[in-house]
Amino acid sequence: MNQAVISGTGLYTPPYSISNEELIACFNAYVAKFNAENAPAIARGELAALEESSVGFIEKASGIKARYVVEKEGILDIDRMVPSIPERPDDQHSIMCDMAVAASEQALARAGRTAADVDMVLVACSNLQRAYPAIAVEVQEALGIDGYGFDMNVACSSATFGIQTAVAAIQSGQARAVLIVNPEITSGHLNWRDRDSHFIFGDACTAILVERADLATSAHRFEILGTRLKTKFSNNIRNNFGFLNRADESGIGKPDKLFRQQGRKVFKEVCAMAAETIKETIAAAGLAVSQVSRFWLHQANINMNLLTTRMVLGRDAEPHEAPVILDTYANTSSAGSIIAFHKYQDDMQSGANGVICSFGAGYSIGCVVVKRI
Numbered sequence: 241m242n243q244a245v246i247s248g249t250g251l252y253t254p255p256y257s258i259s260n261e262e263l264i265a266c267f268n269a270y271v272a273k274f275n276a277e278n279a280p281a282i283a284r285g286e287l288a289a290l291e292e293s294s295v296g297f298i299e300k301a302s303g304i305k306a307r308y309v310v311e312k313e314g315i316l317d318i319d320r321m322v323p324s325i326p327e328r329p330d331d332q333h334s335i336m337c338d339m340a341v342a343a344s345e346q347a348l349a350r351a352g353r354t355a356a357d358v359d360m361v362l363v364a365c366s367n368l369q370r371a372y373p374a375i376a377v378e379v380q381e382a383l384g385i386d387g388y389g390f391d392m393n394v395a396c397s398s399a400t401f402g403i404q405t406a407v408a409a410i411q412s413g414q415a416r417a418v419l420i421v422n423p424e425i426t427s428g429h430l431n432w433r434d435r436d437s438h439f440i441f442g443d444a445c446t447a448i449l450v451e452r453a454d455l456a457t458s459a460h461r462f463e464i465l466g467t468r469l470k471t472k473f474s475n476n477i478r479n480n481f482g483f484l485n486r487a488d489e490s491g492i493g494k495p496d497k498l499f500r501q502q503g504r505k506v507f508k509e510v511c512a513m514a515a516e517t518i519k520e521t522i523a524a525a526g527l528a529v530s531q532v533s534r535f536w537l538h539q540a541n542i543n544m545n546l547l548t549t550r551m552v553l554g555r556d557a558e559p560h561e562a563p564v565i566l567d568t569y570a571n572t573s574s575a576g577s578i579i580a581f582h583k584y585q586d587d588m589q590s591g592a593n594g595v596i597c598s599f600g601a602g603y604s605i606g607c608v609v610v611k612r613i
């Protein structure tokens with residue numbers, strides 16, 4: 241069986257950032273307008289007044305201070321509160337393809353590889369902008385990669401599920417190198433008018449090259465010591481958007497066609513599942529928890545990450561042990577743990593072990609144990 245390594249990663253960060261202050265100014269202006277326009281119905285008790293959001297709550301409850309987005313004006317327009325992303329003609333690359341190419345070129349360059357070295361492309365993310373053809377096949381064409389590609393969606397865990405899929409393809413000899421790309425335009429599925437969740441998400445794209453160990457030469461190699469995936473059905477994070485929506489006109493445009501969650505339940509249930517899976521994956525790789533010096537966790541909420549690492553380590557993690565990027569990126573879904581891995585790996589010494597762990601809707605948990613070569 242061939243051994244697999246991660247030989248390069250890439251990150252595309254969109255050009256616009258929205259601070260909490262900008263977000264709150266927009267949200268509270270929308271609330272004031274809604275309440276003024278509906279004052280008579282609110283006074284009669286027929287409609288509930290909307291409540292304001294606050295910077296203090298967001299930072300305390302989540303640790304998020306800002307988020308990158310592919311388009312800003314439409315989100316901050318109180319009469320719209322949706323990104324404005326014009327459709328493109330079929331003969332132009334899609335916006336997800338453009339993001340994927342930018343991140344992939346960086347991953348290939350870091351790995352010292354070209355398109356000719358890659359046999360398989362996986363676009364693994366939470367939201368795909370169309371049903372078909374697969375974005376992965378478009379990315380394959382845009383980069384000039386031979387072989388095959390397909391899309392996969394395991395919500396926030398898509399990247400780690402993609403890594404295990406790539407490892408299996410390398411081990412079995414189906415591919416010499418697999419490019420996994422995670423283009424996330426979460427601003428498109430976020431309900432910017434929902435006080436409970438309007439601050440949660442941001443946009444980004446990551447790319448990971450998984451290669452056959454005996455072919456890889458890059459200075460950024462991580463041996464993949466083990467992977468573990470887990471899913472357990474839950475309605476606590478859900479989005480009912482889909483191709484059958486048109487078959488019941490009464491539901492079109494309703495809030496359940498966007499991201500929604502039972503935040504408290506998710507927090508409690510997912511942290512426990514993630515901590516358990518991390519411990520199992522480390523043990524299955526033949527390591528003790530004390531031999532792992534870095535945890536690149538899913539970036540949804542700082543308090544979730546503090547609790548998860550505490551459950552794994554039996555103590556609070558030092559900041560360098562569990563790097564945080566959600567303060568400036570917010571929750572970028574599948575890209576989050578890979579952004580942390582991409583930005584916080586170069587200081588690791590040869591032989592140092594780390595764990596990439598994602599968690600999210602499904603529920604889904606994905607763990608990858610790696611060793612710096």
Ligand code: COA
Nearest residue numbers: 292293294297301302435436503504506507540541599600
């Ligand atoms: N601004 C101000 N106050 C707000 C608010 C906002 N935007 N949103 C909620 N509140 C208020 C609520 O009304 C509530 O008030 P009350 O105590 O008077 O009833 C209080 O803050 C607590 O609300 P709650 O929804 O219980 O907040 P929380 O502490 O659970 O934090 C999340 C909310 C979403 C940050 C948190 O539950 C979470 O991170 N959950 C899961 C993580 C996640 O994001 N997962 C995504 C996929 S992994």
